[in-house]
Amino acid sequence: MDQTVFLPLFLVAFAAIITLCFVFVLFRKVSRLQINDKRVEEIQDYIHGGAMTFLLREYKLIIPFVFGVGALLAVLGFIPALQGAEGIGWQAAICFVIGACFSALAGWMGMAIATRANARTAIKAREEGMPGALKVAFSGGAVLGLSVAGFGLLGLVGIFLVVYWITNDVHAPVQILTGYSLGCSLIALFARVGGGIYTKAADVGADLVGKLEAGIPEDDPRNPATIADNVGDNVGDIAGMGSDLTESYVGAIISCLTMALFTGLSTKHVLLPILICGVGILASVISVMIVRARNWKDPHKALNASTYIATGLVVVATALLTIFYLGEYKYMFCVIAGLVAGIGVGFVAELYTSDEFASVKEIAEESKTGHGTNIIAGLGVGMRSTWMTVACLGLAITVAYFFGGAYGIALAAVGMLCTVGITVSVDGYGPISDNAGGIAQMSGMPSQVRTITDKLDAVGNTTAAIGKGFCIGSAALTSLAFVVSFVEAVKVRIPDFNIHLNNPCVLVGLLIGAMLPYLFSAMTIGSVGKAANKMVEEVRRQFENDPDILTGKSVPNYNHCIDISTRASLREMVAPGLLAILTPAAVGVIFGAAGLGGMLMGGLVSATMLAVFMANAGGAWDNAKKYVEAGNFGGKGSETHKAAITGDTVGDPLKDTAGPAMNILIKLMSVISVILVPVLVELTPVWDMVVAFFANI
C-alpha cells in the first residue's frame, strides 16, 4: 500500500471525522438550551414532530427505490460485457446504498437541529437579544452545513480507503464511486421535489384561507395550517437544500476523480480534489468557530465574515497544495475560478432580488398599475438576470478549461463547492430564523422579540436568494463536469466517439433535453396547485365544523394539515422522479450515447436558464412585496400591495418548488448517464436498428 496515497486520504477522513465530532458538540450545545416556556415548547413539539414524521415517511417511501436501483446496479454487474464497468456491479450497488444513507443522515441531522434551534432562537431573542439569538440560529445552520460536508466527504473517502486497501489500485475506488454519487442524487431528488411541493402547498393553503378568507395574520395559532407551514420551511429549505448541495458536493468531487482517471492524469491529480475538500471542510469548521466566538449585533456582517474567512483559508491552502503537493500551480486558477464564480452567481441573485437594487423597486412600482404589470415586470427581471449568471459560469468554464482542460472544469466545480460546509450553514440559518419568528408570533411573545426575529429573517431572505443562486450555479457546473466525464467515458471505449451537432440523434436529443425542464416544472407546479387545494379544503372544513377555532377557544387540528401536506407531496413526487430517472435510459436506448449526450447538454442549458429565471423572478417578487409593505407606494393594504401579493404568490412555487427541482433534474440525469455508459456502448440503439432494417429491405 502506497503511503503517498494512503496518508492524504487518511488525513481527509480524519478532517471529516473531526468535523462530525464538532457537529455533535454543537448539536448538544444547542439542544441543551432550556426553553422554559410551555407554549413555546408545545409549538416546537408540533413542528419538530411534523417535520420528523414527514422525513420518516419520505425515507420509507424511498427505501424501495433505493433497493430497486441498488439491485438493478448489482444485477447489471453480472452481465459479462459490463464487468469492470464503473458505477455498475455489486460494489457500486453498495456504494449507492451508502450514498443514499449518508445523504439521508445529513438531512436527518439538519432537520433534527433546525426544529430544535428555531424555538431556542426565539427564547434567546427574548432573553439575550440579537447576539444570543443569532448565535443559536447560526449554530443550527452550522450543524446542517457541517453535516452535509462531513457525511458527504466521510462516505466518499471511507469507500475510497477501503477499496484502495483491498485492491491497492487507485482506479478501482474511482470506478465504483459513481454509485455513491447516484445514492446522494436519489435522496436529493425526493427531498427537493417532495420538500418543494410540501412547503408551498402548506404555505399557499395557509395564506389563501387564513389571510384572505378568515382575515387572520400570518403565523396565527388559530390557523390549522400554520404548523404545517412552519414544518414546510424546514422540509423544503433545510432537508431539500441540504440534500441538493450534498449531491452537488459529492458529484463535483467524483466527476473530478473520474475525469482525472479517464484523461490519464497522475494519482496526485486524482487526490487533489479530495485534499481541497478536506481543506475546505476544516476551513468551514474554523470559520464557524471564529464567528461563534464573537457577539455579533449585525447578522449580515457575521454571515459575510464566515464566508470570507472560509474562502480566504481555502484559497491560501489551494495555492500551497497546487504548488508544493502537485507541483503544477496552474490548477490553482481552476479552483479559484470556481470559488469566485460561486460567489459571483450568489451576488447576481442578490442584485436582482434585493430591494436595495433597482429591479425590485421597479417591480414594486409596476404594482401601482395592477396585478398584470406586476407579473410582467417580475418576468422581465427574472429573464434579464440570466445574462449575468451566464457570464459568471462562462468565465469560470473558460478560465478553468484554459488552465486545466476538461479536468479543470471539474476542478472548478470542486472549488465552488469545497466550502459547502459554510455555504449551507449560512443558508440553513435562514429557515431557522423564519421559524423562530413564527414561534414568537404564535406564542405571543412581546413585539421587541418579533423585531429581532424579523431582522434575522430579513437577512435570511437575502442569504436564501444567494443560496439559490449558488445551488443553481454549482448544479450547472457539476452537471457540466459529469457531461464531460460522460463523453470521456464513452471515448475510453469507443475512441472515435464524439457528439457532433450534425448528427440527427444529437439534434433530437438537444430538443428533448431542452424541453424536459419545462415539462418537469409544469408537473411540480401542478402538484403544488393540487396539494394546496386539498389544504384549503381542510382548513375551510375545520373552520366550519368548529367555529370556536376562530375565537381561539378551541385548538385546531394541526396534525390533519401536516398529514395532508405530507401525503400529497409524497404522492406527487413520484411522477417527476420517474421522469428524471427513466428519460436518460429511454433516450440512450433509442438514440444511443450521442443522442443522450445531446439531451444532457440541451437539458443543462435549458434548465439552468429556467432555474435562474424562476429563482430570481420569485425572489424579486417576494422582496417587492416586502418593499411595498415597508410603506412604499401605498404600503400595506393598498391596491399596490394586493398586486404585489399576487407576484409573491406566483413566485413562490417558481422559486421554492420548480426552480430548485431543476438542479436535481440535471444532476440526476447526468449521473445516471455516466453510469449507463458501459451498457450503452454494448447496446445497438433502436435508431441504428431501424436504419439498418430499412437499409436491408
Add this chain to the structure above:
Amino acid sequence: MDQTVFLPLFLVAFAAIITLCFVFVLFRKVSRLQINDKRVEEIQDYIHGGAMTFLLREYKLIIPFVFGVGALLAVLGFIPALQGAEGIGWQAAICFVIGACFSALAGWMGMAIATRANARTAIKAREEGMPGALKVAFSGGAVLGLSVAGFGLLGLVGIFLVVYWITNDVHAPVQILTGYSLGCSLIALFARVGGGIYTKAADVGADLVGKLEAGIPEDDPRNPATIADNVGDNVGDIAGMGSDLTESYVGAIISCLTMALFTGLSTKHVLLPILICGVGILASVISVMIVRARNWKDPHKALNASTYIATGLVVVATALLTIFYLGEYKYMFCVIAGLVAGIGVGFVAELYTSDEFASVKEIAEESKTGHGTNIIAGLGVGMRSTWMTVACLGLAITVAYFFGGAYGIALAAVGMLCTVGITVSVDGYGPISDNAGGIAQMSGMPSQVRTITDKLDAVGNTTAAIGKGFCIGSAALTSLAFVVSFVEAVKVRIPDFNIHLNNPCVLVGLLIGAMLPYLFSAMTIGSVGKAANKMVEEVRRQFENDPDILTGKSVPNYNHCIDISTRASLREMVAPGLLAILTPAAVGVIFGAAGLGGMLMGGLVSATMLAVFMANAGGAWDNAKKYVEAGNFGGKGSETHKAAITGDTVGDPLKDTAGPAMNILIKLMSVISVILVPVLVELTPVWDMVVAFFANI
C-alpha cells in the same frame, strides 16, 4: 444554357407571376367594394393612415441598416481571401437589397389590403351577413398570403435565373442567394419586433385607462388610443407575421439549396425545393379560388377546407415530382414529414389554447381563487405544451434525416412552408375580422353585425394560435436547416471541422445561446412596458385637458396616440435588433466557428421552448378570459373575471411581442452565421490567440 435547369425555373417564376397577377385582381376586387357609410369611412381612413404611416416610418428607419449591411457585404467581398465565398461580395449585397425590398413589398401589400378589407368586412356583414363578410376577410388575408409567397418566390427564382443565365453554373446563384435570405430576415426583425411592441403598447395603453379607469368599453371611439389599438393589430399581425413567414419560406428554400450544393447532390436535388414551392404556390391559389367560389356559413369550415385542399394538392404533386422528376421517391417522405409537422404544431397550439379543451378550462377554474392561481395555472399550461411541440418537431427531424440526411431536414422545412400562401391567408383573415369588429363597434352598427364579426373574430383567435405555433415550428426547422448548412459550409473549407460537446468554446457558446432568448425577451417585454406607460400618460392627458371627450362631444386626438406608439416602437426595436445582429459576429470572433455553432444550437433549442411556452400560455390566458366572459365561473364583472383579465394582460406581451420575436432571433442569427462562415475560417478566434499567447510565455 441547360434547358433542364432553365425550364423548371422558368415555370416556377411563371407560377409566381401568375400568383401575383391573381393578388392584383383580388386587391382590386376588395378595394372597389363601396363603403357607403361616412362614419365607417372616416374610421377606416384613420386606421389605414396610421398603419401606412407606421410602415413608412419603419421602412425609413430600416433604410440605413439595409445600406449599411449591404455595403459591408460588398466591401467584405473585396478581401482577397473571401472572394468566391457565398453570401459575401457585391452580388450578394445586391441580392440582400432585393430581398429586403421584396419582403418589404409583401408587407406593404398586406397592410394596404388589410386596412381596406377591415371596413369592407364590417359593411358586408351588415349588408349580406356571414357569407359576404367571410369572403371579404378571407380575400384580404389571401392578398397578404399570396403576396408573401409570390414576392418571396419570384425574387428568389428571378435572381437564380439571371445569375444562371450569366454564369451558366447552378452553383453560382445558390452561393449568393444567402444574401437574399438575409434581406428578408432584416425586414422581419424590424417588422416583428417593432410591430410587436407597437401593438401591445397601444393595446395595454388603451385598456388600462379606457376600460379600467374611464370605464368605457373596448373599441369605444371616445378612447384616444382606440385607433392606435386597431392600427396595432395590423402592424403586428399582418406586417409582422407576414414578414416572419416570408423569412422562414425563403430561408427554408435557400438552406435546402445550400445543403444540396455542399453535400454534393445533383442539380435536380437543387431544383427540387424550388419546384415544390412552385407547386405549393399554385396549390394555394387554386385553394383560394375554390374557397372563394362558395358561400360559407361557417368560417371554421371554410378555412380548414382551404388548408386541406392546398395540402392535398402539394402531397400529390410532390409524390409525382420525386418519383418522375427526381427518380428517388424517398425524398417525398421528408416533404410530407414537414407538412405533417406543420399541421401538428398548429394542432398542439389549438389543443392548449382553445376553450374546447381542458387546459383553458383549468386556467379559468383556477381564476376563481384569484390572480395568483390564474397566473400559475397559465404558466403551467404553457410549460406543459412544449412536449408535444417537441414531439412533432423531433419526429419530423428523425423521419426527414432518415430518408434524406441533412438535405432531408432542409427539405422538411420546405415541405412545411411550401403552402405558406394559404397558411398566411388563413392567419391574415384573423386581424382583418378583429378590425372589422372594432369598426362595427366604433361606428355604432347594429348588434347583429357585431355578432357576425364576433363569430369571425372567434375563429380568428383560433387561427392566430395555430398560426403562432406554425411560425415557431417553421422557424425552428428553418434555423435548424441553416445550422446544419453552417456546419457543412465550414466543413467544405476545414474538412475535419466539427462541433464537439467537449470543446469549451462550444460549451460556452451553448450557454450564451440559451441565455440570449431570455435577454431578448426581457428587452422586448420591457419596451412594451415603457411604451405602454407613455400611452397611458397621453390618454390621461387628453381626458383631463378636454372633459368633452368622455361625453362624446369632442373627438379625441387619435393621431397623437398613433404617433406615440410609432415612435416608441421604432426607438425600442433598435437595441434588440443590434443584439441579434452583433452577438453572432462577436461570439464567432471570440470563440470561433465551433463556439458560434454551439451558440446557434443553444439559442435554437432555448428559443423554441421559450417561444412555445410564451405563445401557448398567452393564448390560453386569452381564451380563459373569454371563457369566463361567456358566463362561466361567474361571468363578466365577477372576481373570477378580474383574475382572468390579469392573465390576459400578462399573456399579451408574451404571445404577441416576446414570443414571435424568438422566431426572428434564431433565424436571423443562423443566417448571419452562415454568411460569416468564410470570414470566420480565415480568422483566428480570440480564444485561440489567448491560448497561444499564454502557451508561448
